[in-house]
Amino acid sequence: EPEVTQTPSHQVTQMGQEVILRCVPISNHLYFYWYRQILGQKVEFLVSFYNNEISEKSEIFDDQFSVERPDGSNFTLKIRSTKLEDSAMYFCASSIGTSAQQFFGPGTRLTVL
């Protein structure tokens, strides 16, 4: 069964450093998402991406965040200058269409020291 993959599984970084989280969505999916889950809290939407542009973003997704689909398979989330409060599990998801089932990756645990 096709699945969404994410790398790395765990990333530790120093405050102020840039990080790039990588995702490979399911190959025939057209919609891509990033969510995050701070430890012990609920999953929060960050951004959705379709047709090579952001289709929706939340208030969390400020200028420190960016997304890119650099080639036909990868989908990346960049945090320009990490803060302590960016420590969370980051999930990538993809779907074949709008309002369709979203398939989630296993997540990247980001720890900012």
Next chain:
Amino acid sequence: SQQGEEDPQALSIQEGENATMNCSYKTSINNLQWYRQNSGRGLVHLILIRSNEREKHSGRLRVTLDTSKKSSSLLITASRAADTASYFCATDALASGSRLTFGEGTQLTVNP
């Protein structure tokens, strides 16, 4: 209260019993999806129910949706210890593109 609130927050049952988790939401939706998460792990999709559907089954799972009450329930029948996990409902609201809004989740513990 927030979009996609589950109750109870925690539920502990014996193996073989049924587990029912409820979810309430505030806005009109395209669909509602239930996910499962084992501790510290990824989100596993269980069922998607559309706003024009009232009930859906998948194996031991049964999901109902009442759009007039803006609520949904997830029933797990004949529970197993391996069903121990957190269960989340997530709504795809009519007015907000495809973003999913998650609830706080129900922590289910199934005792052997």
